[in-house]
Amino acid sequence: MDARVQGGAVVGGRRELWLFVLQRASAALLAPLVLVHLATMIYAIQGGLSAAEILARTRASVAWPLLYALFVAAASVHGAIGLRTIVREMTPWRGASLDAAAVAFALACLALGFRAVGALA
Amino acid sequence: MSEPRANGPELSVEVWRGRAEGRFQTYRVPLRPSQTVLDVVTYVQRRIDPTLSYRFACRVGMCGSCAMMVNGAPRWTCRTHVARVAKDRRLRLAPLRNLPVIKDLAADMTPFFDKWREAEARFLPSSPRAAATARIPPADPERAAADAAIECIGCGVCHAACDVVAWQPDYLGPAALNRAWTLVNDARDADRRAHLAAVAGDAGCHACHSHQSCATFCPKGLNPTASIAGLKRASALALLAGRL
Amino acid sequence: MSGPARWRNHPGYGAFVVHRVSGLLLALFLPAHLYVLGLAIEGEAALDSFLRWTEAAPVKLAEAGLALLLAAHLAGGLRLLAIEFLPWTDRQKTLLALAGGFSAFAALLFLLNAL
Numbered sequence: 001m002d003a004r005v006q007g008g009a010v011v012g013g014r015r016e017l018w019l020f021v022l023q024r025a026s027a028a029l030l031a032p033l034v035l036v037h038l039a040t041m042i043y044a045i046q047g048g049l050s051a052a053e054i055l056a057r058t059r060a061s062v063a064w065p066l067l068y069a070l071f072v073a074a075a076s077v078h079g080a081i082g083l084r085t086i087v088r089e090m091t092p093w094r095g096a097s098l099d100a101a102a103v104a105f106a107l108a109c110l111a112l113g114f115r116a117v118g119a120l121a
Numbered sequence: 122m123s124e125p126r127a128n129g130p131e132l133s134v135e136v137w138r139g140r141a142e143g144r145f146q147t148y149r150v151p152l153r154p155s156q157t158v159l160d161v162v163t164y165v166q167r168r169i170d171p172t173l174s175y176r177f178a179c180r181v182g183m184c185g186s187c188a189m190m191v192n193g194a195p196r197w198t199c200r201t202h203v204a205r206v207a208k209d210r211r212l213r214l215a216p217l218r219n220l221p222v223i224k225d226l227a228a229d230m231t232p233f234f235d236k237w238r239e240a241e242a243r244f245l246p247s248s249p250r251a252a253a254t255a256r257i258p259p260a261d262p263e264r265a266a267a268d269a270a271i272e273c274i275g276c277g278v279c280h281a282a283c284d285v286v287a288w289q290p291d292y293l294g295p296a297a298l299n300r301a302w303t304l305v306n307d308a309r310d311a312d313r314r315a316h317l318a319a320v321a322g323d324a325g326c327h328a329c330h331s332h333q334s335c336a337t338f339c340p341k342g343l344n345p346t347a348s349i350a351g352l353k354r355a356s357a358l359a360l361l362a363g364r365l
Numbered sequence: 366m367s368g369p370a371r372w373r374n375h376p377g378y379g380a381f382v383v384h385r386v387s388g389l390l391l392a393l394f395l396p397a398h399l400y401v402l403g404l405a406i407e408g409e410a411a412l413d414s415f416l417r418w419t420e421a422a423p424v425k426l427a428e429a430g431l432a433l434l435l436a437a438h439l440a441g442g443l444r445l446l447a448i449e450f451l452p453w454t455d456r457q458k459t460l461l462a463l464a465g466g467f468s469a470f471a472a473l474l475f476l477l478n479a480l
Contacts, residue, residue: 014321017357089289
């Protein structure tokens with residue numbers, strides 16, 4: 001797993017670099033989505049929330065469920081990679097079991113998220 | 122321990138004694154104008170306790186051998202004035218963080234320099250010694266990028282300031298990566314891709330969190346965070362282009 | 366042996382702590398948030414019964430806290446992307462002030478509209 005330089009040749013994978021790229025790519029995707037989410041939250045919270053109000057908004061256009069599906073995908077990936085990094089730096093937990101736990105977290109978020117998007121669509 | 126009695130104002134100096142296991146020992150040292158932290162350590166060793174071990178050479182900020190933790194921050198002690206860091210006349214001196222301790226204030230720099238080798242942070246010549254001097258315009262963007270990152274004296278202050286080094290002991294660290302960035306930008310280097318490949322491994326440049334502790338404490342005013350950001354960009358692009 | 370961790374005593378490190386803590390809390394909140402939204406699949410009544418709980422003042426305050434975390438993580442993240450993918454700027458403290466100002470503004474706006 002760890003890259004080691006032996007006589008100028010790098011031995012080992014690029015897993016962490018790929019995760020870095022994925023983390024920044026999901027971040028770039030999330031930035032405008034979070035901005036829209038914050039604005040929607042501030043607008044929608046006025047006068048309290050109701051299921052009818054939320055569903056009226058999300059069912060008004062097919063763009064909303066699509067946007068939220070993208071949001072769910074990006075947030076699941078971003079959260080999973082972030083949690084994995086925190087665990088690696090702050091606890092002794094490493095290796096395949098941690099990677100599996102991070103994947104499981106992402107999959108759980110994706111499942112819950114797509115279920116929610118399906119309910120709102 | 123015979124401590125000379127001073128008439129004027131004194132500093133209370135706690136000094137780490139021992140190795141990984143040890144304790145702080147307190148010495149009283151006369152306060153003098155324009156006194157550096159290294160002056161204080163030297164006073165303790167020459168006048169109070171000759172068994173104290175520490176490291177220094179040039180005393181003028183060139184050699185990079187006298188760095189220590191001073192009141193919880195890494196400093197080059199030969200050019201750190203007591204008046205600036207010990208306003209309450211108290212000093213707490215410990216060996217550089219993130220490195221093994223040899224004895225007292227002398228840290229073992231071996232892991233630090235091992236990382237330079239792992240980062241392929243050495244120039245790979247592309248032409249023989251007899252060849253004419255390469256001409257690189259000072260305004261060339263690569264030259265400018267390398268220029269901002271040279272002048273490192275290898276003191277290890279950034280390495281000691283870096284929490285990513287503490288959390289991921291394999292991480293190559295700010296000094297080695299900063300040096301690698303100068304070589305990635307060196308038009309004379311024979312294999313710039315090899316430098317990039319060496320810093321793109323699983324403990325490479327992208328582990329950096331841009332805390333900027335390295336840049337905050339570098340006594341030479343260098344900015345390893347910016348150098349590492351350059352490496353992150355270059356290695357991510359190379360990865361996506363299939364060149365890594 | 367090092368005593369006070371003064372190597373952490375600068376604005377960039379503070380920004381990191383904010384980013385890490387907000388990221389951790391948001392990541393832990395995410396599954397719960399998605400689960401609650403998914404209640405709508407069981408009909409409006411299920412979601413509404415939860416939404417009535419959120420009308421309580423302490424919950425509103427907690428929601429404003431979440432808005433603050435989200436805004437802070439967004440602004441701090443944009444700052445990190447700028448450090449990593451744009452040419453270096455020495456105006457790091459200005460960027461930090463902007464990020465802090467944006468976060469506080471967004472959270473206050475949310476709170477004022479929620480009450």
